[in-house]
Amino acid sequence: MPEPIIRIDNIVKRYGPLTVLDGLSMEVMPGEKLALIGPSGSGKTTILRILMTLETISDGFIQVDGEQLYHVKKNGQLVPADERHLHKMREKIGMVFQHFNLFPHKCVLDNVTLAPILTKGMPRAAAEKRAMELLDMVGLADKAKSMPAQLSGGQKQRVAIARALALSPKIMLFDEVTSALDPELVEEVLNVMRKLAAETDMTMLLVTHEMGFAHDFADRVLFFDRGKIVEEGKPEDIFRHPKQERTQTFLRKIIAAGHRV
């Protein structure tokens, strides 16, 4: 039995008086494709942000790829980690954002090559070769010299995926990556992700409102509500035979809102 690549142990996240995550624990196996669903404010995006070290945790422990994410061992005790440790840990994780967050002053190619050159010291030629392979994979090799402002939303998001992949992370986090897109552009991004899932053994965590995609894509679905995992299981079980009432209510609302399952 392999070790989980992510082990979240009883974490708490508070924003002032508001508790977003209250003693959450979960594990993710290497190569697993996980879909996190649930109403907004349920804490699912917060988990991705915590894993990307964009938020800190108020309590608890997270282990990623055999190492503590937010802590280091010092004299046999776990103490909060410094920036250097976080820097090392971030190498294992990549993230794609809802609003793409491309660098508007850099062309597509530079968006993809910037981080490998700066953080891994990759020679420019090698970084560009790898970037072109990735852009080809997302179907945008011909846009390498375009500026982000010249691209459609779907194209931007595909560049953002290539950019995150350029650092070869073991874990990819997708935070509502199609929510900001026009409906007709959603499919081109989902296709890239399907391809990615089929061709790599990367671990992927996906926060989404695309229930149909979550159903096809995920090995396991977690339903979140109010900072807790209410129900989890195989996509067929969660979507076809949800046991918990809150899951049923949520799915009914989503279907009523016109999302496919």
Added chain:
Amino acid sequence: MGRAAHYAENSERNNETMIDWSGYIGLILEGAWVTVQLTLMGSALAVVVAFAAGLGRLSRFMAVRALATTYIEFFRGTSIFVQLFWAYFVLPFAGITLTPLQAGVLALGLNVGAYGAEVVRGAVKAIGREQREACIALNLSRYQAMRHIILPQALPLMLPTFGNNAIELLKGTAVVSLISLTDMTFQAQVVRAQTGNTLIPFATILVLYFVMAWLISLGMRWLERRVSRGLDGLRV
């Protein structure tokens, strides 16, 4: 000789012989060169301190933030006139003797730099959280994020206000005449005193100030176009 008598004699002389204006205009142009030097060197100093103090105010370290804030509040809150007198007449007591030009550059640069610092800080803060988060997700260091992502996008936001500040600085250079630096305004006053004519020297420097300010505007617009290349259109 009384002032009135002096002017009377001058104007009398004017009536007798034509004033040789080329010499006087030459004097004003010499002053214009001093004004240009003050403006260029003062602006250069202002840009350096504006970035140092503006980024200092955004530092993680309390002491750096406090230092930057103190500098900004002090130099914005006191008059350029007083600062100039301190630089020229008081610093020598501390063993630092500056030439009038050095004192002028120092006072102008530090004064305008304090305003510029707030421009730098505002522009850097205007680059949204999303860009910073992308930098973290791509594992850039804080320095790399600032150098490659934040500042290149913040710069176009700073330039229009920097242009304003540079023009303010240009016009502020006139105060240096008070520490006997022979800038354009000082020379115009000399010419006025010697010829008794106000119109010609002051019309000349009016035009010269205007042309210099206009050149600054043109230069800043050119710079703006250059640094914002590719940034036009939608923010991503």
